[in-house]
Structures are given as structure tokens and as C-alpha cells.
Amino acid sequence: MKDAVVAAPQPVIEDARPIPSHPPVAPALVWLMAITCGLVVANIYYNQPLLAEIGKTFGLSDSRVSLVATITQVGYTLGLLFVVPLGDKRERKSLILALLLCAAVCLAGAAFAPSFALLVAASLLIGIFSSVPQLLIPMAASLASNEERGRVVGKVMSGLLIGILVSRTISGYVGAHFGWRTMFWVGAGVMVVLTGILARMLPRNQPTFTGSYASLLRSLGTLTRDLPTLRRSALVGLCMFAGFSAFWTTLVFFLESSTYNYHSDVAGLFGLIGASGALASPLAGRSADRKGADFALNIGILLCVGSFVLLLFGGYYLVGLILAVVILDVGQQMTHISNQSRIFSLLPEARSRLNTVYMTAAFIGASLGSWLGGQAWAHFHWPGVCAVGLAFGVAGYLVNRFYGRPGAGVATALSEE
Structure with a gap:
């Protein structure tokens, strides 16, 4: 069955003002938001190809230095939880500009850090203040019509994915x-x-929520409780981002091992290879608009699962590794766009908060995946990393297939239909 928004219990949203109508969003503005998303989200991923170099600077093991990647994603998760909801309460442009300046200060602090502890602290703050893309994506959705929302979100998300992946290429070279x-x-x-x-x-983008900050945060629980579709999307996002992050956090260790004997610049080039997944963004958005979010979501999950099977058996060969990277990033992009298209259709006046719930779960998954990936590499090397990614991919499929749907046992009572 399809997710039925109208049948979902409607959460109480305090002090919501009517949502004004908007003219069609200009293509130039969409590209500006896409580029911004890419440049800002890059802050979170610069460190991944540099982990081995950072470890040498401070004399740390691979498993310990991977804490830099993990804590940055923890910071991003905190920003999603406590900063992004303000997009429904504060004027978004002013909030975005303030966050960018804070991110600049923290990046300078990381560059200057004389000790590993200070680098970890700066990394946490970089993550918090780099939550800007998750303010821009709901902003793009609010400016788009229902008929073009998936396509617009897909274009903005293409910038986000390119930033995630190309940042690794640039960072590795530098x-x-x-x-x-x-x-x-x-x-x-x-x-x-x-x-x-x-x-x-x-442009300025006025909020629709006039309640207090405390009531804003309380409404996150209300939305999560009353919208099973949101819960399902959040859990799927957690699983998919966990597998994705486990792979990218440990790839540099694999490439610098005796299997390949590459350095950080070559490791970074794999981000450029993975950026081909950005091509799936408009496709995923159009598929979600035309055939429903579940269609593109299921395809994306299966691609991710298949990529980890290929990595397990073919990752020791350069051609197999490259092909698996492309498949993984296309699959991840399709699942992410489909999930966001699905949740943004639920309650237009609460899009920042819906995105907060979803992305907080996703980056809890990313943080968990980075940590588990580092542990799997330390104890089981490449097969362990592939097993972690594969397990999360299968879990994501099972959640999307059975959680909150009729005929799924206990989950029947949670169904929105």
C-alpha cells in the first residue's frame, strides 16, 4: 500500500501561521542553493582522506584517528537536532549567514589545533555549524510547487552529494x-x-512557526509519534547512511594498505568517481514525482546492497572497486532523495522539523557507521567493513518493507492506513 498522508493522525503544531503562496522557484536560485549545499557539506568530509596524515601528525592508530570523522558527524547530528528546527521559527537567510561565519571560525581552529584533543573539539563544532544544507533543502521545497518538488529537491541534493564526494578529492590532493x-x-x-x-x-524566507523554542523542540516528538511514514523514513535513512559512512570512512585505510599502496591524493580521487551518483538526483526526484517515493527508494536500497556484495568479492581489484563506488553512490542518492520527497509531502508548515527528525536519524546512522567501520577495519579489515555495510543495507530494506505497514505483525498498529 502507498503511504497515506491524509489518514495519519495529525500532530498538534503550536502557533502555526498560514503558509504564503510562492511564485515558481527560479532555476538560478536552485543552482545557488545546490552550490551552497555542496560547499558547506564539504566541511564535514574534508577530514576523511586526511585521517592517515592526521594520525601520523599526532602519532595515533587508524582506529583512534577515525574519531575525527565520527565526532564531526556527531556534531552535524547535534546541529540537525538543535539548530535546523529554528528554520521553522527564525528567518532562514539570517540564520544561514550566522552559521556560515561560525563554521569559518571553527575550520580555522581545526587548522591551527596544536593537539588532537583540540582538533576533535573543533571538529565537533564544525559539524554543528555546517548544518546549513538542511536549512536550504526545506527552503527549496517550500519554494517549489507540489508538481516540481521532487525535481527541485533532487537538483539541490545533487549539489550536496557532489560536495560530499568532490570534497574528498580536493582534500586528498591538498x-x-x-x-x-x-x-x-x-x-x-x-x-x-x-x-x-x-x-x-x-532571498529572505519567513518562518511559519511563532511558538517558543521549547515548544518547537517538543513538536519534534509529536511529529515523530504521529507520523509513521516519518518514522519509517528516518529508520531507513539511519541504516543507509550507516553503511555509506562505514565505507567512506575506511576507504582511505584500504587504499593505503598493502592491497593498493596508494596515498591520500589517490584516495580522494575516489570521491570524484563517486560523484557520478549526483547524476541520479534528478532521476530520483522525477521517479518520486511520477511513480511514488517507494519505487525509487526500493531500487536505491537494492543498489546499495549489491554494491557491498561487489565490494566484498571484487574490491581487491581496481575495476571492481570503482564500479562498486559508482553503484553505492547512485543507490545512496536515490534512497535519500526518495525519503526526503516522501517526508516533505506530509506537513508543509513543518518541513524544517520533518527534515530535522529524518536527518538526525540519518547522521546518527552516519556516526554509528563511521565508528563501526573503524572497528571493523581494525579487527577484520576489508571483509569486516563490507559485512557492516551489507548488514545495514539489508536492515534498511526490511524496515522499509515491513515497518508500519498492515500485515507486518506488531507494526500493524503503527500503520497510517
Whole structure:
């Protein structure tokens, strides 16, 4: 059965104002938001190809230095939970500009960090203040009509995915030739320049929530409780991001091992290979608009599962590794776009909070995946990493297939139909 929004118990949203109508969103604005998403989300992923270099600087093991990647994603999760909901209460443009300036300061702090402890602290704050894309995506959804929402969100998300993956390529090259600290200085400069551009070009976007901050946060629980579709999407997102993160956090260790003997610049190039997954963003959005979110979501999950099977048996061969990276990133993009298209159709006045619930779960998964990936690499090497990714992919499929649907045992009572 399809998810039925009208049959879902409606949560109580305090002090919501009527949502104004908007003219069609301009293509130039969509591209601006996409580029911004890519540049800001890159802050979270610069460290991944640099982990081995950072470990050498501070004399740390692979498993311990992977804490930098994990804590950055923990910070991003905290930003999603406590900052992104403000997009339904505060004017989004002003909030975005303030976050970008804070991110610039924290990136400079990471570049300067004289100890590993200070680098970890700066990484946590970088994650918190880099939650800007999760304010821009609901903003894009609010500006788009129902008929084009999936396509618009898909385009903005293509910028996000390109930022995630190309950031690894740039970071790996800069780290190999100029040192890992240089990359954080560059990131700080990019945030300052981006702040100036957005101050001139980004339109103001008024909120629809007039209650207190406490009531805003309480409504997150209300939304989660009353919308089974949101819960299902959040759990699927958690599983898929966990597997995705386990792979990308440990890839640099695999490539620098005796299997390949590559360095951080080559490891970063795999981000460029994976960026081909951005091509799936418009396709996923159109599929969600035309055939429903579940159609594209199921395809994406199966692609991710298949990619980890290929990584397990073919990852020791360069051709197999490259092919698996492309399949994994296409699958991940399709699941993510489909999930967001599904949740944004639930309650238009609460899109920032819906996105908060979904993305908080997703980055809890990403943090968990980074940690489990690091542990799996330390104890079982590449087969362990592939097993972690495969287990999360299968779990995501089972959740989407059975959770909150009629005929699924206990979950029957949770169904929205």
C-alpha cells in the first residue's frame, strides 16, 4: 500500500501561521542553493582522506584517528537536532549567514589545533555549524510547487552529494601536497566568501512557526509519534547512511594498505568517481514525482546492497572497486532523495522539523557507521567493513518493507492506513 498522508493522525503544531503562496522557484536560485549545499557539506568530509596524515601528525592508530570523522558527524547530528528546527521559527537567510561565519571560525581552529584533543573539539563544532544544507533543502521545497518538488529537491541534493564526494578529492590532493592543515584553512576562506555571496543573492524566507523554542523542540516528538511514514523514513535513512559512512570512512585505510599502496591524493580521487551518483538526483526526484517515493527508494536500497556484495568479492581489484563506488553512490542518492520527497509531502508548515527528525536519524546512522567501520577495519579489515555495510543495507530494506505497514505483525498498529 502507498503511504497515506491524509489518514495519519495529525500532530498538534503550536502557533502555526498560514503558509504564503510562492511564485515558481527560479532555476538560478536552485543552482545557488545546490552550490551552497555542496560547499558547506564539504566541511564535514574534508577530514576523511586526511585521517592517515592526521594520525601520523599526532602519532595515533587508524582506529583512534577515525574519531575525527565520527565526532564531526556527531556534531552535524547535534546541529540537525538543535539548530535546523529554528528554520521553522527564525528567518532562514539570517540564520544561514550566522552559521556560515561560525563554521569559518571553527575550520580555522581545526587548522591551527596544536593537539588532537583540540582538533576533535573543533571538529565537533564544525559539524554543528555546517548544518546549513538542511536549512536550504526545506527552503527549496517550500519554494517549489507540489508538481516540481521532487525535481527541485533532487537538483539541490545533487549539489550536496557532489560536495560530499568532490570534497574528498580536493582534500586528498591538498593534504598530499600541502599538508592536512592547509585544507582546513581553505575551507575557512570558502565559508567567508560564500557568506558574502549569499548575503547579496539569497532571498529572505519567513518562518511559519511563532511558538517558543521549547515548544518547537517538543513538536519534534509529536511529529515523530504521529507520523509513521516519518518514522519509517528516518529508520531507513539511519541504516543507509550507516553503511555509506562505514565505507567512506575506511576507504582511505584500504587504499593505503598493502592491497593498493596508494596515498591520500589517490584516495580522494575516489570521491570524484563517486560523484557520478549526483547524476541520479534528478532521476530520483522525477521517479518520486511520477511513480511514488517507494519505487525509487526500493531500487536505491537494492543498489546499495549489491554494491557491498561487489565490494566484498571484487574490491581487491581496481575495476571492481570503482564500479562498486559508482553503484553505492547512485543507490545512496536515490534512497535519500526518495525519503526526503516522501517526508516533505506530509506537513508543509513543518518541513524544517520533518527534515530535522529524518536527518538526525540519518547522521546518527552516519556516526554509528563511521565508528563501526573503524572497528571493523581494525579487527577484520576489508571483509569486516563490507559485512557492516551489507548488514545495514539489508536492515534498511526490511524496515522499509515491513515497518508500519498492515500485515507486518506488531507494526500493524503503527500503520497510517
